[in-house]
Amino acid sequence: MSTRWRGLAxxxxxxxxxxxxxxxxxxxxxxxxxxxxxxETLSRPDMAWESDRMLSSIRSHVFYSKEAARGGAGGxxxxxxxx
Amino acid sequence: MAAxxxxxxxxxxxxxxxxxxxxxxxxxAGSARADSAAELFALEYAFSxxxxxxxxxxxxxxxxxxxxxxxxxxxxxxxxxxxxxxxLDFDLMQEVMSGASPIFVEPGPGGxxxxxxxxxxxxxxxxxxxxxxxxxxxTGRITGTGGVSTxxxxxxxxxxxxxxxxxxxxxxxxxxxxxxxxxxIKPVDTDEFxxxxxxxxxxxxDVFVGISQIINEFAIVExxxxxxxxxxxxxxxxxxxxxxxxxxxDSRPEARNGFSWLTRYRHHVDLLKGSVHADYRLYLDDWxxxxxxxxxxxxQSLWDVVQIIxxxxxxxxxxxxxYAPYFDQATDDGYASSDYRLSPFGAISWGVRAETQFPxxxxxxxxxxxxxxxxxxxxxxxxxxxxxxxxxxxxNVISFSLMGAF
Amino acid sequence: MSNPQLVRMQARKSDVEQNARRVLCVLLSxxxxxxxxxxxxxxxxxxxxxxxxxxxxxxxGIVSLDDHRGKVIYLDFWASWCPPCLESLPQIxxxxxxxxxxEFQVLAVNVxxxxxxxxxxxxxxxxxxxxxxxxxxxxxxxxxxxxxxxxYLIDQRGIVRYVQSGFRRxxxxxxxxxxxxxxxxx
Numbered sequence: 001m002s003t004r005w006r007g008l009a010x011x012x013x014x015x016x017x018x019x020x021x022x023x024x025x026x027x028x029x030x031x032x033x034x035x036x037x038x039x040e041t042l043s044r045p046d047m048a049w050e051s052d053r054m055l056s057s058i059r060s061h062v063f064y065s066k067e068a069a070r071g072g073a074g075g076x077x078x079x080x081x082x083x
Numbered sequence: 084m085a086a087x088x089x090x091x092x093x094x095x096x097x098x099x100x101x102x103x104x105x106x107x108x109x110x111x112a113g114s115a116r117a118d119s120a121a122e123l124f125a126l127e128y129a130f131s132x133x134x135x136x137x138x139x140x141x142x143x144x145x146x147x148x149x150x151x152x153x154x155x156x157x158x159x160x161x162x163x164x165x166x167x168x169x170x171l172d173f174d175l176m177q178e179v180m181s182g183a184s185p186i187f188v189e190p191g192p193g194g195x196x197x198x199x200x201x202x203x204x205x206x207x208x209x210x211x212x213x214x215x216x217x218x219x220x221x222t223g224r225i226t227g228t229g230g231v232s233t234x235x236x237x238x239x240x241x242x243x244x245x246x247x248x249x250x251x252x253x254x255x256x257x258x259x260x261x262x263x264x265x266x267x268i269k270p271v272d273t274d275e276f277x278x279x280x281x282x283x284x285x286x287x288x289d290v291f292v293g294i295s296q297i298i299n300e301f302a303i304v305e306x307x308x309x310x311x312x313x314x315x316x317x318x319x320x321x322x323x324x325x326x327x328x329x330x331x332x333d334s335r336p337e338a339r340n341g342f343s344w345l346t347r348y349r350h351h352v353d354l355l356k357g358s359v360h361a362d363y364r365l366y367l368d369d370w371x372x373x374x375x376x377x378x379x380x381x382x383q384s385l386w387d388v389v390q391i392i393x394x395x396x397x398x399x400x401x402x403x404x405x406y407a408p409y410f411d412q413a414t415d416d417g418y419a420s421s422d423y424r425l426s427p428f429g430a431i432s433w434g435v436r437a438e439t440q441f442p443x444x445x446x447x448x449x450x451x452x453x454x455x456x457x458x459x460x461x462x463x464x465x466x467x468x469x470x471x472x473x474x475x476x477x478x479n480v481i482s483f484s485l486m487g488a489f
Numbered sequence: 490m491s492n493p494q495l496v497r498m499q500a501r502k503s504d505v506e507q508n509a510r511r512v513l514c515v516l517l518s519x520x521x522x523x524x525x526x527x528x529x530x531x532x533x534x535x536x537x538x539x540x541x542x543x544x545x546x547x548x549x550g551i552v553s554l555d556d557h558r559g560k561v562i563y564l565d566f567w568a569s570w571c572p573p574c575l576e577s578l579p580q581i582x583x584x585x586x587x588x589x590x591x592e593f594q595v596l597a598v599n600v601x602x603x604x605x606x607x608x609x610x611x612x613x614x615x616x617x618x619x620x621x622x623x624x625x626x627x628x629x630x631x632x633x634x635x636x637x638x639x640x641y642l643i644d645q646r647g648i649v650r651y652v653q654s655g656f657r658r659x660x661x662x663x664x665x666x667x668x669x670x671x672x673x674x675x
Contacts, residue, residue: 033254034297036637037600037629040570041300041351046358046382046390049305049347051438052451054129054158054484057174059455062133066459066476068400068424069366069374071309071343076247077256077295078303078349082573082637083119083219083655122576122658167657221636221654252635 036081043080050075118253120170120219123447125162129484131155135182135476142473144189144197151200151476152182162488172215174230180207185474187323187330188408188421196408196421198473201321209234213241223248228262239266245291254297258307261290270320278323278332285315293345301353306346313339324419325409333420335405341368357383360394372425374400375465390438399429399465408470423474429463432456434480449486455479531633534652538564538643539631543621546599547608552621554647557594561671562643563664565597566634567620569606574638575614577656582616584661584668592672597621598628600637644671 034042041047050056064070135151143149156178163171183200191197213230225246232239245260264287270279293307314337322333345364352358360380367373380394403425405418413419434455441448457478461471532539542553554562565581567574585595595618601607604622611620623629632641635654642651642664651667653660 032299033252034300035626035630036252036634036639037566037568037626038300039637040568040602041353042297042303043570044351044358044384045438045440046384046392047303047349047351049349051382051390051392052436052453052484054127054160055436055451055453055482057176058129058131058156058158058480058482062478062480063398066424066457066478067374067398067430068368068370068372068403069343069364069376069398070341071289071291071311071366072307072345072364072376075305076258076293077249077253077305078297079118080571080637081118081249081253082571083657119573119655119657122573167659 039079039081042078043082048079118219118224118249120166120168120217121162121164123162123488124164125160125486125488127158127160127449127484127486129156129158129160129482131158131480131482133478133480135478138185138198138200138474138476142198144191144199147198147200148183148202149200150183152180152184154178154180158484160486168219170217170219172217174211174213176209176211178209180209184321185423186321187325188473189325190409196470196473207234222250222253226260236271237266237268239264241265256295258293258295259291261288263288266315268316268320278330279320280316280332283316283320285313285317287311287313302348302350304346304348306344308342308344311339311341311343313341318420319422322420322422324421326414326419327410327412331419333422334418335403335420336370336418339368339370341366343367355383356385357381360392366400370425371402371404372400374398388439388441391435392438393435394433396432396434397429397463398431398459399463400427401464401466402427408472421472423472423476426472426475427464427466427468428459428461428472428475429465430457430459431463432458445489447488449488450484452481452483454481531635532631532641532649532652534649536649537647538562538641538649539628540647541621541628541631543598543623543628546604546611546620546622550619552596552598552619554596554643557596558647559645560592560594561588561645561668563593563595563640563668564643565595565638565640566600566629566632567597567638568600569610570601571637573656575610576658577638578614578616580656580658580661582618584665585616585618587665588668588672593668594618598623600624600626600629642667642671645675 045051060072133154133156135153137149138151140149156176159175161173163173165171183202185198186201187199188196189199209232211230211232213228215226215228218225223246225244227244229242232241241262241264243260243262245258247256247258249256266285267282269282273279273281289309289311291307291309293305295303295305297303317337317339318333318335323330324333343364343366345362348359348361350359358381360382362376362378364376366376376396376398378394378396380392382390382392384390403420405414405416406420406422406425408421408426410419432455434453436451436453438449438451459475459477461468461475538554540554542551545552554564563581563584565577567578569575581595585593597618597620599607599620600623602624604624607620607622621628632639638656640653641649642653644650650671653664
């Protein structure tokens with residue numbers, strides 16, 4: 001990259017970073033958090049990581065024994081966030 | 084070579100983990116967890132029926148059985164409230180397996196690999212018991228798990244510890260955990276099958292770290308990486324390999340290091356009253372296996388009481404370094420396996436399930452029925468497969484569950 | 490002619506500078522995200538409860554906090570999609586019955602974006618106290634609600650004396666004794 005473009009890119013990235021940082025500090029956060037009373041949609045059963053733990057468990061068990069791959073933990077966060 | 088007629092118990096190793104016990108997988112106990120201690124006692128029962136397709140007669144050695152495995156499982160789950168901040172989980176699974184399974188692959192006419200199956204077998208039973216204690220805090224949870232898995236030729240003890248911490252008004256969640264499994268195998272019929280070891284041990288350990296982030300009111304994403312290590316006897320005592328004209332015992336390295344990275348996404352479409360589910364997992368290990376799994380589902384809500392969820396899953400894996408359908412001569416390091424589960428292949432499965440939840444009086448009910456069809460084949464794999472393993476399996480699973488909470 | 494070594498050192502220095510700036514950017518952004526995420530000023534114990542007037546759920550009348558000054562007030566924020574909220578409603582109704590109407594008042598604010606869902610629940614599980622309807626979430630924001638459900642015990646002079654975050658069955662006993670103490674103090 002030529003020096004001119006490099007300088008421009010450097011300046012632009014610095015500006016962008018500062019804007020992001022200032023915005024984050026001054027206004028709301030970059031990813032405006034969803035407030036506790038706004039979690040109606042996230043609490044729907046169709047938005048769960050696993051809607052049926054028994055079925056997830058048996059499927060995991062079956063694939064585990066027929067395929068070489070293993071692992072794939074997950075399932076925290078989201079939902080209603082209540083209590 | 085003629086097919087064997089041994090009284091080999093079917094399925095003992097087919098459903099067994101190659102490294103860590105399934106029970107020690109962190110996250111299984113924690114999946115679909117609420118954020119606070121259960122206040123209702125819940126009892127759930129599920130029944131599943133699993134049936135593999137007969138193996139194609141053109142793929143088996145003459146005289147070999149073509150019937151494959153059939154499994155019926157019963158699962159029970161209990162949620163027991165303990166205090167305002169603690170609850171307990173109990174899980175019991177019992178399965179009965181019958182049918183034949185692949186023993187080894189031999190070269191048939193023209194060098195085409197042929198599967199040799201075990202003979203007709205007696206029913207085999209496996210029992211898994213596991214338990215978890217959950218401690219809930221205002222911004223997180225800690226869970227301790229323990230379990231036992233047993234069959235007449237096998238015993239596994241497992242345990243784990245995991246935790247979740249929420250940040251950013253519970254928009255961001257960090258989870259981590261570690262688990263172990265200690266297994267002892269005492270294969271049956273070692274007099275009839277002298278290649279089988281008398282007694283072997285193996286250990287498995289796994290750790291994971293994950294982060295989940297709410298994107299907006301309608302979407303959430305999660306990504307988890309995990310490392311798994313297996314050591315000890317990792318071979319399949321009931322399988323053999325055709326090496327230089329002789330049948331030898333399946334022999335795999337004494338250590339295995341694996342890495343998996345799972346990313347999941349959920350997005351609700353208000354207009355359609357449904358949600359998109361997308362899951363992708365990358366897996367790599369030092370046995371030379373690379374695999375990709377992609378699962379897509381659409382959760383359609385009907386009248387707020389029923390969900391219909393069609394789904395599709397694509398899987399592909401490359402082969403293990405020491406795998407071949409059969410070997411013309413002994414390998415340099417002595418490791419060799421012709422197990423289809425270490426061969427290069429792909430699989431497509433599709434399924435549909437229906438779930439409902441409703442109260443009657445003081446009881447909250449939940450019910451589910453599901454069906455899934457799985458087809459594997461060399462043609463589904465990413466990358467060219469020179470010689471498909473004749474033992475690749477396809478199956479159907481039908482399952483239902485019912486839960487009452489009061 | 491510039492000294493090549495000097496030029497190289499300067500180039501390296503500016504690379505380091507650039508990397509340092511990048512790291513600083515990332516750190517600032519992360520800090521920003523974390524700080525920005527901290528909720529607006531929440532109403533704490535000892536502070537006056539923000540006065541409000543909101544339409545009642547179902548559209549019949551107004552729910553006003555000031556109307557009940559002079560009584561001990563239990564203000565409960567709830568939603569039909571929040572399971573602990575639903576479990577708490579009959580418990581709160583029982584709590585209401587334990588004290589005289591002249592000294593103790595329960596008020597609720599429902600934050601369902603579709604109020605008809607809340608009405609559907611109340612139809613099957615009626616309570617004897619009024620719920621305000623706040624589908625836009627103006628009041629929980631003003632009060633700085635940190636989790637669902639959250640309730641505030643407000644004394645006879647309109648000061649918040651206790652914030653109940655979340656709800657577990659055992660919490661009712663604590664609330665009962667606090668209300669009793671607040672009534673005795675007057």
